[in-house]
Amino acid sequence: MKKIYSFIIALCFINTLKAQTATFNITYNGFTTQAQTAYQYAADIWANTVVSSVPIKVTAHLQLLPAGTLGITFPNGIKNFAGAPMTDRWYATSLANSIAGTELNVGVPDVEMFLNSTVNWYCGTSGTVPAGQYDLATIVLHELCHGLGFLSLAKDSSGIGSFGMLRSADFYNLVQAFPWPNLDTLPSVFDEFLVSGTNQQLDSFPNPSTTLSPKLKSNSVYFNGANAMAANGGVKPRIYAPASFTLGSSITHLNEATYPAGNVNELMTPNGNPAYALHNPGPICIGILKDIGWTINPSLGVNEFSSVNNQLEVYPNPSNDILYIATSIPKDKIKSILVKNILGETLMDLGKTFSNDISTLTKGIYFITVNSFDSQINQKFVKN
Numbered sequence: 001m002k003k004i005y006s007f008i009i010a011l012c013f014i015n016t017l018k019a020q021t022a023t024f025n026i027t028y029n030g031f032t033t034q035a036q037t038a039y040q041y042a043a044d045i046w047a048n049t050v051v052s053s054v055p056i057k058v059t060a061h062l063q064l065l066p067a068g069t070l071g072i073t074f075p076n077g078i079k080n081f082a083g084a085p086m087t088d089r090w091y092a093t094s095l096a097n098s099i100a101g102t103e104l105n106v107g108v109p110d111v112e113m114f115l116n117s118t119v120n121w122y123c124g125t126s127g128t129v130p131a132g133q134y135d136l137a138t139i140v141l142h143e144l145c146h147g148l149g150f151l152s153l154a155k156d157s158s159g160i161g162s163f164g165m166l167r168s169a170d171f172y173n174l175v176q177a178f179p180w181p182n183l184d185t186l187p188s189v190f191d192e193f194l195v196s197g198t199n200q201q202l203d204s205f206p207n208p209s210t211t212l213s214p215k216l217k218s219n220s221v222y223f224n225g226a227n228a229m230a231a232n233g234g235v236k237p238r239i240y241a242p243a244s245f246t247l248g249s250s251i252t253h254l255n256e257a258t259y260p261a262g263n264v265n266e267l268m269t270p271n272g273n274p275a276y277a278l279h280n281p282g283p284i285c286i287g288i289l290k291d292i293g294w295t296i297n298p299s300l301g302v303n304e305f306s307s308v309n310n311q312l313e314v315y316p317n318p319s320n321d322i323l324y325i326a327t328s329i330p331k332d333k334i335k336s337i338l339v340k341n342i343l344g345e346t347l348m349d350l351g352k353t354f355s356n357d358i359s360t361l362t363k364g365i366y367f368i369t370v371n372s373f374d375s376q377i378n379q380k381f382v383k384n
């Protein structure tokens, strides 16, 4: 769920479709052609990020939702499937299918998404969003991530905290495409990684209980997965856990204040921003997806942020403006130095220049590619 919030930052991003490692089969309800194009654009980013041999089935609705809500997404859930890495934990079926290598929910969608038709959507894909409009591609990218399993089953009601006690009625009775499961007071695989400020696992507390309740509202909840931490400089990423629990926002997002608009990890915070685009999941989000069981497109390598290898070094990393490039390839052997996005699209041709102004790039993950006459080497960097 992404909610309306006021923040104005204009960004630009250039992006088009490349070879994909997953397939999204999307059923559209209430979408214009332009809205479908923006939706497909966001789905293509995920299709190039996660790896699955099983097509991911999405049903998308553009319809009236309560004011203040941009979108709500429900992943279909499954537990204890053959080969499940964790027992008694809920997996998004798209993730379970990718792990199992077979379609476990034949004929039933993996994701049902509702987007608010009353929102002033920007349906282009340029990343330059006019004032007062919300970038549909950004919000779809966010919502699809929930559909992939970036989702907590935490709830706080009348001072009782719980996992796995969500009901359809909690979300305007929107679910139609698959039956609302009996969640059996079981956490999601995402929940398994949630810890308090003193590193106590949240799902180790009695469930449901009054003991768990304050933990969910403590402003001190973190994600302790190894990949997410590695993507965050070895530190546990902070989860959104404000003093007032809001179902659909609390616990199931990265912390708003830690990753504000303009931060490379902003996508999975609870609040959406007008006149703002972020067409990149960000390294922490990718780390979390890896921790819950997703295989990430190996050609992205987005979880490795060390900038040094034998042949190519880029620094500083992350970088704000001037990016320096050092390579063991002799200059007279270099054909070109390129800046590419995570989809492999060339954004800048740097010629043979080793110090370059990259300040015009949107915050996100990029690659420097050095082409020589007999090799091509790549190095990731982060634009802050």
Ligand SMILES: [Zn+2]
Residues within 6 Å of the ligand: 001, 002, 142, 143, 146, 248, 253, 269, 270
């Ligand atoms: Zn959300």
